[in-house]
Amino acid sequence: MFPKILTITLCLVCSTAFSYETSSYDQGTITVPSVVVGDKAYRVSLVVSPCTQTCVTIESAVEVTPPQNASGTYFDGELTVHSVDVSGKLYSASFQLSNLALYEFTLLNAELIGVKTDPNSMYFSWDTGYGTPAEEKPQRGFETIDGGFIACGSGGNDTANDVLIMKIDRNGNLVWQQQFGSTNNKSDIGYDCLEIEDGIIVAGAQTYSSSSTQERWLAKLDKETGSQIWERYYSIDQLGQEQRNDFVADAIHEVILGADGMLYATGYLGAELLGFAFMAQGGTSFLMKIDPKSGQLIDENIMSNQGLTFGSSVVESDGGIYVIGTYDGDKMGISFFNKDSLALEWTKFYPCGKESENCENDAGWGNLGLNATHGVGGGVVTVGHYPMEVKDETKEWEPFQIKVIKWKPTGGVPPYLELEWEQNYYNPREFEPIDGDHFMRNEAWGIVTVQKKDGYPNDGYIFVAGDGDETGDVDAKSTKFPDLPSSSIWMAYVGYLGVDGSRYWDDVYMTDSLTDPGNEAGEYISTTSDAGLMLFIDSDIKTENPNAFGFTKLIQ
The missing domain is CATH 2.130.10 (Methylamine Dehydrogenase; Chain H)
Structure with a gap:
């Protein structure tokens, strides 16, 4: 079984988006759709193996096209799997290479990052957020033709709400942000937007x-x-x-x-x-x-x-x-x-x-x-x-x-x-x-x-x-x-x-x-x-x- 949670962390300030494809756990095997190694990526099967601490062994690795939202990364002996679905609970896990001859890795830590209340639902992929020093609330949003996203609603200045609209790219990075009504010191509102x-x-x-x-x-x-x-x-x-x-x-x-x-x-x-x-x-x-x-x-x-x-x-x-x-x-x-x-x-x-x-x-x-x-x-x-x-x-x-x-x-x-x-x-x-x-x-x-x-x-x-x-x-x-x-x-x-x-x-x-x-x-x-x-x-x-x-x- 997947190990007990060791640590849990939270992103309090997210200036960039977190993006990944979810891996799966079934009967002792973790299937990772894409692990980036340098400029290449591999679909990897990890089999849980007995050791003093929880270990996994690479059972197979097949080269795939490097995706935009990779499931995991390998660098300098450390393997990170961003999200693993274990019976509806989502974990992020890090492993350290411990036996090169056996391609064996030892668990460093595992973090609970989500819980699915329905086994058929979609997976969380990434999130981000932007705004002003005052309060704001999105009312509408859509995907743009170039794969980015635009949201509009109300933002703030020191005295009243303004119309706030912003665009992020497909990876969650802010492209632009505009505020309208900031000079009138009146309550304005953005209700909808479209391309x-x-x-x-x-x-x-x-x-x-x-x-x-x-x-x-x-x-x-x-x-x-x-x-x-x-x-x-x-x-x-x-x-x-x-x-x-x-x-x-x-x-x-x-x-x-x-x-x-x-x-x-x-x-x-x-x-x-x-x-x-x-x-x-x-x-x-x-x-x-x-x-x-x-x-x-x-x-x-x-x-x-x-x-x-x-x-x-x-x-x-x-x-x-x-x-x-x-x-x-x-x-x-x-x-x-x-x-x-x-x-x-x-x-x-x-x-x-x-x-x-x-x-x-x-x-x-x-x-x-x-x-x-x-x-x-x-x-x-x-x-x-x-x-x-x-x-x-x-x-x-x-x-x-x-x-x-x-x-x-x-x-x-x-x-x-x-x-x-x-x-x-x-x-x-x-x-x-x-x-x-x-x-x-x-x-x-x-x-x-x-x-x-x-x-x-x-x-x-x-x-x-x-x-x-x-x-x-x-x-x-x-x-x-x-x-x-x-x-x-x-x-x-x-x-x-x-x-x-x-x-x-x-x-x-x-x-x-x-x-x-x-x-x-x-x-x-x-x-x-x-x-x-x-x-x-x-x-x-x-x-x-x-x-x-x-x-x-x-x-x-």
């Missing part, structure tokens, strides 16, 4: 220096430097009967590049607070069509009392545009628009009708539409979270459960969308309830569609969330997974579903060591060209600063 042919689009909200109102904002950046090419503000003076001096904040919350080459954006008008807004705080939603070359507004539909009060996500599917969001915070809403005219064709509310009073027991269910993706073969898939019942209300606990819903279109006739399937996810570390009450908060913020043709095991959907406890008085340990951090430590939570709603796997992730851990909540997710995943993390351990944009790469 187009000749630049990067970043969307959100900015406040003029001389103004107290926050306007919808879109900018185009240079791919190589992140410098601004142009910016556009989309102002509106009045929302029905609601005057702008009472409702001060507008924002673009999500933007996509349509198949016709146009940008389609949604968000909210008339929120009460500057900066980040929760779904219950919006006043009116909208759908915009924008020329990505110039930022010119081509057309717009302000939904007013027709539909949603907050547009969270926009999806192109079934020949039109879906806007997913909430109505008055308690009801999830899905609106369908004609792509050419932007005419609103219908809106579906869940779990009850727009004017229904039967949602009194479902407060907070509007958060079920926090993000969405196109369904494989049509329709739309939504993800979000909702409150769970706590029997003892004096505890003031607020546990949340994740819900993923697949919606099937009915061909433009009522009821327009049918609930095809739904799946609930909760408590991946399997903390036991206290006096019958759950206490963990699982908050889902992003979901992507994956397909087998792109290298993923099955067609389906993968969500990202945060898994943590904010009670302030529990801080429990998991009996089933005692090596994982306690409940008060947030971890990134990832789940993989099939097209029929079947559960493939779900697991939790954080940095590559487990001692003295910090918070690592998953905020968004992106597929990658190597059929892996990039998690965009709200992290407080990847830099010395209060919070950081975290990047966690997963591989199969």
Whole structure:
């Protein structure tokens, strides 16, 4: 068996990424896919052999093409294997050459660097983080055409939040970082970003220096430097009967590049607070069509009392545009628009009708539409979270459960969308309830569609969330997974579903060591060209600063 843990270390300040391919242990043999020796690499089989200390002997070594993320290295008599999966526990191990004639190595140390709660889940590959001296939080991110990654969200200056966007290369090194709004001393927010042919689009909200109102904002950046090419503000003076001096904040919350080459954006008008807004705080939603070359507004539909009060996500599917969001915070809403005219064709509310009073027991269910993706073969898939019942209300606990819903279109006739399937996810570390009450908060913020043709095991959907406890008085340990951090430590939570709603796997992730851990909540997710995943993390351990944009790469 693999040896007892001797030491455990943690990277507190990660300025570069750690990258490796995971090795496997089975019945006394460690299979290492690639060990770099000088300018060559070898696939190595190590057999555990008897000695005073734990030893391994090289059984076979076959030359392979040197990979980008090698499993191990050999230098000056020391063999390091970066990650070995031993029945779901991941170790890093170092061995010293002790008998050249037998190709035998003696164990120097082994470090526990991770625990898999599901044997089918992806492996941690590398992570890194960057930011400013103030707090920051990523909202969205994606893989770039050149194999790097861009994240956008909110950063800080001394007085208020700014729009923060940064790019790292495929190895986790910072390429550029840009901050917008630092001169206005107002609360600005970056909600979304994407790559187009000749630049990067970043969307959100900015406040003029001389103004107290926050306007919808879109900018185009240079791919190589992140410098601004142009910016556009989309102002509106009045929302029905609601005057702008009472409702001060507008924002673009999500933007996509349509198949016709146009940008389609949604968000909210008339929120009460500057900066980040929760779904219950919006006043009116909208759908915009924008020329990505110039930022010119081509057309717009302000939904007013027709539909949603907050547009969270926009999806192109079934020949039109879906806007997913909430109505008055308690009801999830899905609106369908004609792509050419932007005419609103219908809106579906869940779990009850727009004017229904039967949602009194479902407060907070509007958060079920926090993000969405196109369904494989049509329709739309939504993800979000909702409150769970706590029997003892004096505890003031607020546990949340994740819900993923697949919606099937009915061909433009009522009821327009049918609930095809739904799946609930909760408590991946399997903390036991206290006096019958759950206490963990699982908050889902992003979901992507994956397909087998792109290298993923099955067609389906993968969500990202945060898994943590904010009670302030529990801080429990998991009996089933005692090596994982306690409940008060947030971890990134990832789940993989099939097209029929079947559960493939779900697991939790954080940095590559487990001692003295910090918070690592998953905020968004992106597929990658190597059929892996990039998690965009709200992290407080990847830099010395209060919070950081975290990047966690997963591989199969």
